[in-house]
Each structure stands twice: as structure tokens, then as C-alpha cells.
Amino acid sequence: MLTNKHLVILGGDARQIEVIEKLNELDARLSLVGFDQLNRHFNGASKVELEEINPKEVDGIILPVGGAKEDGEVKAIFSDKPVRLIKKWFTETPEYCSVYTGISTPYLDELTSECKREMVKLFERDDVAIYNSIPTVEGTIMMVIQHTDITIHQSKVVVLGLGRTGMSIARAFDALGAIVKVGVRDPAHIARITEMGLKPFYTRDLAKEVRDIDVCINTVPAPILTSEVLSQMPANAFIIDVASLPGGTDFRYAEKRGIKAIITPGLPAMVAPKTAGRIIANVLAELLLQKFEKGENNA
Numbered sequence: 001m002l003t004n005k006h007l008v009i010l011g012g013d014a015r016q017i018e019v020i021e022k023l024n025e026l027d028a029r030l031s032l033v034g035f036d037q038l039n040r041h042f043n044g045a046s047k048v049e050l051e052e053i054n055p056k057e058v059d060g061i062i063l064p065v066g067g068a069k070e071d072g073e074v075k076a077i078f079s080d081k082p083v084r085l086i087k088k089w090f091t092e093t094p095e096y097c098s099v100y101t102g103i104s105t106p107y108l109d110e111l112t113s114e115c116k117r118e119m120v121k122l123f124e125r126d127d128v129a130i131y132n133s134i135p136t137v138e139g140t141i142m143m144v145i146q147h148t149d150i151t152i153h154q155s156k157v158v159v160l161g162l163g164r165t166g167m168s169i170a171r172a173f174d175a176l177g178a179i180v181k182v183g184v185r186d187p188a189h190i191a192r193i194t195e196m197g198l199k200p201f202y203t204r205d206l207a208k209e210v211r212d213i214d215v216c217i218n219t220v221p222a223p224i225l226t227s228e229v230l231s232q233m234p235a236n237a238f239i240i241d242v243a244s245l246p247g248g249t250d251f252r253y254a255e256k257r258g259i260k261a262i263i264t265p266g267l268p269a270m271v272a273p274k275t276a277g278r279i280i281a282n283v284l285a286e287l288l289l290q291k292f293e294k295g296e297n298n299a
């Protein structure tokens with residue numbers, strides 16, 4: 001349990017409600033900053049301003065998945081006031097006070113390294129990425145259905161990348177009856193795709209492999225669907241780029257060729273905010289329990 005552990009939840013969207021519920025269940029003492037417009041009460045949690053919290057009594061800080069911008073401002077959809085992680089306040093927290101975020105930002109990198117505080121980037125963890133691949137797959141299927149006029153069954157689909165997301169996408173489209181090819185650069189991935197019963201190819205041969213496809217799903221966060229590759233793709237193909245912004249597609253050239261190409265950041269939060277919130281909440285709870293139940297860094 002997290003009894004007497006004081007955690008500050010600083011801003012966030014609907015996903016953070018799952019986090020609040022989970023940490024509340026574990027008996028943590030919660031200070032909610034940036035939730036003044038949320039029409040809901042949580043026993044054991046108080047809605048406050050950051051300045052009202054004594055930083056010396058804080059055991060952990062939980063930020064929204066996008067972290068904090070240049071001036072420390074965090075996304076806070078349940079408040080109409082700006083919510084910030086203020087450096088002066090942060091430096092007063094105990095040394096063992098960790099910051100939990102989805103991704104880092106230059107501001108957070110600098111702040112945590114200057115103040116020598118641990119920063120935990122939840123979205124870099126394998127478990128979070130693998131769990132998140134589930135709603136990402138569902139969102140990808142939804143987008144493909146919405147943007148094409150053919151069934152997924154028997155459609156020719158190329159998936160680029162066999163990481164945590166690419167593997168789940170390739171497997172799901174195969175299960176739906178698509179004819180799936182997967183493009184990778186690593187020989188071990190070629191072997192894995194073969195073992196999965198799918199057709200592998202090296203991304204160096206991508207231009208040749210896209211000549212007759214219906215759908216291309218990119219998970220590679222690097223320029224891969226270049227003008228050279230797109231020039232070989234049928235104009236009626238559909239590209240869904242799920243890689244982090246700016247994606248791996250030359251969108252300008254795709255438009256010029258009349259290929260429909262979309263980029264879809266944040267699919268888990270879009271299609272399943274509750275599940276996306278639970279994924280974060282469960283992993284976070286596990287990390288906090290490990291940290292505090294071990295007795296390590298206990299105040």
C-alpha cells in the first residue's frame with residue numbers, strides 16, 4: 001500500500017482519472033493540481049494549487065503523458081488556469097522525489113538533471129508500449145475501415161517495423177484475413193516474421209514491395225516512405241502512419257501523387273481513453289509500490 005505517501009498529480013486528461021482512482025485505492029495521499037473544473041470528488045484526494053503544497057512533503061510527482069513544455073506548463077484539460085511545474089518549488093522537494101511522465105521534454109530533461117531527481121518515462125518502458133499496442137491496433141483497424149472501400153480480409157497490407165507496435169499490428173491484420181508483408185532491416189526480424197507465417201522483406205527493397213499494395217501501415221519513426229518509394233505505390237493505396245510525429249512519410253509527395261496518407265498520433269487515448277489510463281495507472285502503481293514497499297528512499 002502507499003499509505004502516507006504524498007503524491008502530486010499535476011494536470012492531465014481523462015487518463016489521469018484512472019491514475020487517481022488507482023492510487024487512491026492504494027491509500028496514497030493525493031494532491032490534485034489542475035483538476036478544479038473536474039466535477040468529481042475523490043475521498044482522500046484534495047484539489048489544490050501547486051503553491052499550497054509544501055514541496056518538502058512530496059514523495060512523487062505525476063505529470064501528464066506529454067510532460068512539461070519550456071516554461072514548465074503541463075496540459076491540464078480539467079482547469080482553465082495554466083498549470084506549471086515551477087523550478088523554485090521543485091528544487092525544494094526531497095532528493096528521492098521522482099517525476100513520472102509519459103515522455104520527456106527538453107525542459108524536463110534540464111530540470112531533473114539540474115536538480116538531480118529521477119525521471120521515469122513511462123512510454124519508453126516495454127510493458128507500457130506493449131500494452132498500448134492493443135488500443136493502437138484497434139485504432140488502426142478503425143482508421144483503415146473508415147478510409148478504404150475494400151475489406152481488410154484479402155487486402156494487401158504492408159506493415160513497416162516489427163517493434164512493439166508493428167508486431168501487434170501485423171498479427172491483428174493477419175488474423176483479419178489480410179495478406180500481410182512486413183518490412184524490417186534486421187535479419188532476426190526477418191526470421192521472426194517467417195515464423196509468424198507472414199512474408200518478410202528488407203526495407204531496402206521497399207520501393208519494389210509496395211507496387212501492388214492496398215494499405216501501408218508505418219510504425220518506423222524515421223523517413224521511410226520517401227518520394228522514391230511513394231512513386232512506386234498505387235495511387236489508390238492508403239497509408240496510415242502511426243509513428244511518432246512527424247512520422248516516416250513524405251506527406252507532401254503523397255498528396256501530390258493523390259495517395260491518401262494520414263498520421264495518427266495518440267490512438268490509444270482517442271479510441272480507448274479508459275484503457276489507456278488503466279495501462280498507465282497499473283504500471284505506475286507497480287513502480288510506486290516497488291519503490292516504497294521496499295522501504296527504499298522512504299521519508
Ligand code: NAP
Nearest residue numbers: 136161162163164165220221222242243244264265266267
Ligand atoms: P519500437 O518497438 O522501437 O519499434 C520501432 C521499429 O522501427 C523497430 O522495428 C525498428 O527496427 C524500426 N526502425 C527504427 N528506425 C528504422 C529505420 N531507420 N529503418 C527501418 N526500421 C527502423 O517502437 P514501437 O513501440 O513499436 O513504436 C513505434 C512508433 O509508433 C513510435 O514512434 C511510437 O511513438 C509510435 N506509437 C504511436 C502510437 C499512436 O497512437 N499513433 C501508439 C503507439 C506507438 P530495429 O529493431 O531494427 O531498430
